[in-house]
Amino acid sequence: xxxxxxxxxxxxxxxxxxxxxxxxxxxxxxxxxxxxxxxxxxxxxxxxxxxxxxxxxxxxxxxxxxxxxxxxxxxxxxxxxxxxxxxxxxxxxxxxxxxxxxxxxxxxxxxxxxxxxxxxxxxxxxxxxxxxxxxxxxxxxxxxxxxxxxxxxxxxxxxxxxxxxxxxxxxxxxxxxxxxxxxxxxxxxxxxxxxxxxxxx
Amino acid sequence: xxxxxxxxxxxxxxxxxxxxxxxxxxxxxxxxxxxxxxxxxxxxxxxxxxxxxxxxxxxxxxxxxxxxxxxxxxxxxxxxxxxxxxxxxxxxxxxxxxxxxxxxxxxxxxxxxxxxxxxxxxxxxxxxxxxxxxxxxxxxxxxxxxxxxxxxxxxxxxxxxxxxxxxxxxxxxxxxxxxxxxxxxxxxxxxxxxxxxxxxxxxxxxxxxxxxxxxxxxxxxxxxxxxxxxxxxxxxxxxxxxxxxxxxxxxxxxxxxxxxxxxxxxx
Numbered sequence: 001x002x003x004x005x006x007x008x009x010x011x012x013x014x015x016x017x018x019x020x021x022x023x024x025x026x027x028x029x030x031x032x033x034x035x036x037x038x039x040x041x042x043x044x045x046x047x048x049x050x051x052x053x054x055x056x057x058x059x060x061x062x063x064x065x066x067x068x069x070x071x072x073x074x075x076x077x078x079x080x081x082x083x084x085x086x087x088x089x090x091x092x093x094x095x096x097x098x099x100x101x102x103x104x105x106x107x108x109x110x111x112x113x114x115x116x117x118x119x120x121x122x123x124x125x126x127x128x129x130x131x132x133x134x135x136x137x138x139x140x141x142x143x144x145x146x147x148x149x150x151x152x153x154x155x156x157x158x159x160x161x162x163x164x165x166x167x168x169x170x171x172x173x174x175x176x177x178x179x180x181x182x183x184x185x186x187x188x189x190x191x192x193x194x195x196x197x198x199x200x201x
Numbered sequence: 202x203x204x205x206x207x208x209x210x211x212x213x214x215x216x217x218x219x220x221x222x223x224x225x226x227x228x229x230x231x232x233x234x235x236x237x238x239x240x241x242x243x244x245x246x247x248x249x250x251x252x253x254x255x256x257x258x259x260x261x262x263x264x265x266x267x268x269x270x271x272x273x274x275x276x277x278x279x280x281x282x283x284x285x286x287x288x289x290x291x292x293x294x295x296x297x298x299x300x301x302x303x304x305x306x307x308x309x310x311x312x313x314x315x316x317x318x319x320x321x322x323x324x325x326x327x328x329x330x331x332x333x334x335x336x337x338x339x340x341x342x343x344x345x346x347x348x349x350x351x352x353x354x355x356x357x358x359x360x361x362x363x364x365x366x367x368x369x370x371x372x373x374x375x376x377x378x379x380x381x382x383x384x385x386x387x388x389x390x391x392x393x394x395x396x397x398x399x400x401x402x403x404x405x406x407x408x409x410x411x412x413x414x415x416x417x418x419x420x421x422x423x424x425x426x427x428x429x430x431x432x433x434x435x436x437x438x439x440x441x442x443x444x445x446x447x448x449x450x451x452x453x454x455x456x457x458x459x460x461x462x463x464x465x466x467x468x
Contacts, residue, residue, distance in 0.1 A: 117205060
């Protein structure tokens with residue numbers, strides 16, 4: 001049994017993510033600050049909410065800082081959670097967590113925004129989250145912003161929405177998906193299992 | 202590849218059971234919502250929509266139970282609407298496991314709730330549902346259309362299609378987008394329950410008025426109706442109820458047929 005925590009910014013559906021993780025064998029706690037001693041093997045930043053309120057809830061409600069709390073523990077950021085890994089976002093004014101170099105920018109106005117629905121993954125290179133995931137797999141996106149990492153090396157998969165949208169990023173112990181694995185049927189389940197495998201290490 | 206067209210079974214729920222009416226009336230029992238949700242999800246539905254039409258003080262509790270039970274069995278996105286008037290109603294839906302909240306009458310009565318929802322939960326959670334009906338009393342302030350030599354405009358109806366508002370659908374979708382809607386769920390009252398095909402004129406004009414995704418609803422009786430609405434408009438998703446409820450066509454069958462007809466779908 002692997003024990004992970006979901007950080008709840010207080011504004012969205014984390015029930016589905018919790019439920020999906022439990023189905024693949026995790027024990028899941030929902031936390032709203034980093035004040036208690038970290039006894040978890042992994043942390044998830046869920047994908048619902050708005051950049052500034054979510055960043056504020058991570059920063060303001062805890063005595064200790066995010067980076068200090070997580071250390072080398074695997075962290076999975078989903079959608080907004082992945083966007084928060086970066087330095088800043090056009091969605092808000094607050095600084096991001098700044099664990100991956102780059103920024104978050106709005107999707108081009110030539111396309112419908114939000115990018116909402118099932119799109120394929122174009123796998124660029126092997127990654128831990130993508131183990132066992134086939135190229136062209138369908139995953140569910142709902143987002144208005146995309147990440148723009150300083151180095152393309154962190155991108156392991158993209159999706160085509162008029163432009164190439166980074167879909168999966170990995171750097172050190174940080175794993176991000178722009179889509180929602182908890183809403184991406186069996187393919188999403190594989191990725192959550194992969195993340196839990198990293199947590200067990 | 203690119204983004205696929207979404208096929209969305211809709212479940213109208215009353216007192217915990219799935220029902221489906223013709224032109225918003227004559228309700229028939231069509232099954233257990235959680236069982237149907239699981240079945241559709243396994244068959245490859247892209248998303249689900251639940252509209253709770255229970256009108257009672259108990260509604261918030263019944264919705265909470267429904268959302269929790271559905272969220273426990275499926276791993277695709279779903280929207281829940283029906284009687285949403287306030288942030289608290291929306292929170293009750295979203296925090297119990299739904300991905301999006303549909304707001305209809307509540308948005309007309311209090312448009313700023315759209316903005317409040319968007320600021321708190323993000324635009325993608327906010328589905329503005331609109332029930333549209335032709336009104337043949339035309340005046341200059343409305344977006345007027347002509348069909349079979351008759352002139353009309355599309356009027357927004359509320360309270361489950363019972364009450365006209367005098368509001369022009371084309372204007373309302375633009376306002377809703379500006380206020381913070383992330384998606385439009387567009388139902389044609391004229392077509393709903395007829396199995397006569399989607400309201401292509403309405404759908405096309407709404408899609409062309411906004412830059413957020415639009416779901417077409419009302420009138421689907423066969424897979425060809427979906428092909429028509431996807432080919433004749435740039436709509437993002439097609440919602441249907443009866444063709445899935447009564448096993449005339451399974452979700453998988455419908456999607457295969459769409460794919461054979463060059464509509465991009467997830468299979």
